[in-house]
Amino acid sequence: MMDTAPRSWFKHSSDSLSEPDIKRVKQKFGKLQGYAMYYISVELMIKHGGHIKECDLDLFCEDYGLEANELSEFFRFCLDSGVFTLSENGYTCELADFTINKRNYIKTIASEAGKKSAEARQEDSDPEPKKPKQPSLAPEIIEHWNANAKALRCKKLTSDIEKAVAKRCKEYTIDEIKQGIENYHSVLNDPACFFSYKWNLGEFLSRANGFPVFAGDRDEIIDKYRKSVGKNANPEQPKSRKELLEAYK
Numbered sequence: 001m002m003d004t005a006p007r008s009w010f011k012h013s014s015d016s017l018s019e020p021d022i023k024r025v026k027q028k029f030g031k032l033q034g035y036a037m038y039y040i041s042v043e044l045m046i047k048h049g050g051h052i053k054e055c056d057l058d059l060f061c062e063d064y065g066l067e068a069n070e071l072s073e074f075f076r077f078c079l080d081s082g083v084f085t086l087s088e089n090g091y092t093c094e095l096a097d098f099t100i101n102k103r104n105y106i107k108t109i110a111s112e113a114g115k116k117s118a119e120a121r122q123e124d125s126d127p128e129p130k131k132p133k134q135p136s137l138a139p140e141i142i143e144h145w146n147a148n149a150k151a152l153r154c155k156k157l158t159s160d161i162e163k164a165v166a167k168r169c170k171e172y173t174i175d176e177i178k179q180g181i182e183n184y185h186s187v188l189n190d191p192a193c194f195f196s197y198k199w200n201l202g203e204f205l206s207r208a209n210g211f212p213v214f215a216g217d218r219d220e221i222i223d224k225y226r227k228s229v230g231k232n233a234n235p236e237q238p239k240s241r242k243e244l245l246e247a248y249k
Contacts, residue, residue, distance in 0.1 A: 022038060025037065025078065042095050044063065051096075079091070141205075142157060148182055152199070152201075172215065183221040184210075192226055193226055
């Protein structure tokens with residue numbers, strides 16, 4: 001069966017018939033025989049690491065279908081005409097040398113890629129050190145809520161409160177949340193303010209019209225909910241308890 005692996009192939013130009021080296025060989029040994037002898041030589045060179053030793057030529061007579069003296073004549077001609085070169089390693093040619101160098105390069109790249117892949121797999125298999133769990137800020141928020149609340153004090157930490165605190169901590173600092181709590185209770189407990197809608201801590205933190213409305217400067221928040229009449233009336237001030245309840249549902 002033919003070996004179809006890429007490592008067993010070499011680059012063969014579709015225009016090799018017009019190459020000077022091939023033409024010289026064909027003119028000397030015939031169009032078909034010269035062409036065949038050239039590419040048999042290239043195959044054998046590549047098969048044997050890029051070279052054919054001069055002392056081993058007689059071992060390949062069967063591959064060419066030639067006598068030893070005929071094969072020697074072929075290699076001498078190729079050497080004299082510059083088709084092949086001869087070094088201490090043996091006969092070679094540009095195509096064989098190029099192919100061997102390319103294969104060695106591919107092997108090097110594949111080896112490096114294999115090492116990197118193995119290292120990546122090793123890194124993936126190594127368990128990442130567990131990050132220390134950040135302490136919950138909910139108890140601190142509850143404590144601050146209870147310190148300011150006159151009613152609806154928080155008696156226990158629930159999952160809803162935990163989630164609400166975690167959500168707000170992504171958007172605000174702990175100090176900003178505490179300030180919002182203080183603002184809410186300052187308004188709620190101030191008789192001069194029209195706002196009197198009461199939420200528990202979980203509702204206050206999770207509702208869109210809860211904490212976000214009271215986050216910010218204390219004086220500005222209180223002024224916003226201060227009762228006023230006549231020309232100085234706050235346009236946001238509900239005119240009845242029903243409107244107040246509707247505004248803060």
